Amino acid sequence: MGEGSLLCPVCGIRLRRRIPPSTPGAYCPHCGGMWLTSVQWKVMMDEPDLLRALDLLAHDTAGLPAVPDEPDCPRCGDRLKTVSPEEATSLLIEKCPSCDGIWLKDGQGLLIASAVAKSRQESLPPLEEEPPSPAVLVECPYCLRPNFSDADECWACGKTLADAPQQRRTPFLLEKLMMGVSLLGVALVLLSLNRPTSAKITVVGLFLLLGGLAGLSLVRSLWEKPPGSGLFPTLSR
Numbered sequence: 001m002g003e004g005s006l007l008c009p010v011c012g013i014r015l016r017r018r019i020p021p022s023t024p025g026a027y028c029p030h031c032g033g034m035w036l037t038s039v040q041w042k043v044m045m046d047e048p049d050l051l052r053a054l055d056l057l058a059h060d061t062a063g064l065p066a067v068p069d070e071p072d073c074p075r076c077g078d079r080l081k082t083v084s085p086e087e088a089t090s091l092l093i094e095k096c097p098s099c100d101g102i103w104l105k106d107g108q109g110l111l112i113a114s115a116v117a118k119s120r121q122e123s124l125p126p127l128e129e130e131p132p133s134p135a136v137l138v139e140c141p142y143c144l145r146p147n148f149s150d151a152d153e154c155w156a157c158g159k160t161l162a163d164a165p166q167q168r169r170t171p172f173l174l175e176k177l178m179m180g181v182s183l184l185g186v187a188l189v190l191l192s193l194n195r196p197t198s199a200k201i202t203v204v205g206l207f208l209l210l211g212g213l214a215g216l217s218l219v220r221s222l223w224e225k226p227p228g229s230g231l232f233p234t235l236s237r
Contacts, residue, residue, distance in 0.1 A: 005153045008033060009071035009080070009103060017150055025054045032060035032106025035074055041102045045087050048113035055109030075099050088115035174219045182212030 006015045008028035015026035015035055024040040027033065034054055036044065044051040073080055073096040080094035080103055091111055094103040104112070137146040138161075145156035153160055188205030192198050 005151060005155055006035060006074040009074050014148075014155065015074065016148065023050055023053045023057065025051075027054060027058035029058070030060075032058040034058055034104040034106075034109055036102040036104070038100035038102070041100075044113075045116060048116040051109045051116075052113040055104075055107065055113070058106060058109075060106040071103065073099065073101060074103075075101055085112070087119070088112045091115065175216060178212045178215035178219060180212070181208050182216065185209030185212055 006026060007013065008015055008031060010033055011028055011030045013028065013030055016029055017023075017026050024036070024043055026035045044054075071080055071094065072078065076096055076098045078096055078098045080096055082092050083095045084090075084092055088111070091108065093108060093112075095101070096103075138149050139145065140147055140154040140157060140159065140161065145154060147154055147161060151161060185205045185208030188201050188208065190205075192202040192205060195201065
């Protein structure tokens with residue numbers, strides 16, 4: 001699962017990355033938490049200013065009280081364990097025992113970066129807060145849901161986006177048209193129930209209903225239906 005598909009273990013919303021991802025790691029735009037893989041953690045311990053840059057991207061906008069420690073890992077689902085990192089033994093962080101990923105709460109990145117720089121007798125450059133780059137969204141060519149441009153998988157249908165074909169708008173619009181024709185036919189049939197003498201309305205309604213269903217079946221036979229989309233995927237978009 002790519003980072004673009006990870007959910008915040010505290011808020012349950014999708015984690016974001018800077019676009020372009022010049023700063024490794026992912027962050028939650030709601031609670032300000034940060035997620036790092038074991039490789040990204042090592043990179044940031046060698047360059048603590050990168051960790052500070054990620055912390056500056058993440059801002060706590062939730063306005064909620066402190067959450068309990070040891071949430072679930074956004075990648076594995078295992079319970080995160082509270083540990084003290086070797087690089088900053090005076091601080092506590094959450095670490096996944098399975099994938100070694102690191103979860104940092106809002107503000108912990110600044111503290112760890114300062115502790116690492118101090119232990120090496122280095123000085124970090126002055127803080128220059130930079131606003132995060134606006135997120136770029138692209139539509140999944142399979143289910144047409146919006147995704148972050150750096151996501152590996154679609155959050156809705158789970159399809160891989162790297163080698164996805166171009167969007168097929170024509171089948172999508174044709175499917176909507178056929179569904180509309182079928183619904184119009186149903187409406188005419190129901191209308192004719194109150195008018196026993198209007199046989200023509202009944203015939204037209206049945207013709208539209210059957211024609212719309214036949215057209216819908218034909219369109220869907222040519223268009224791969226996204227998994228989990230239900231009977232009418234276009235209406236649930």
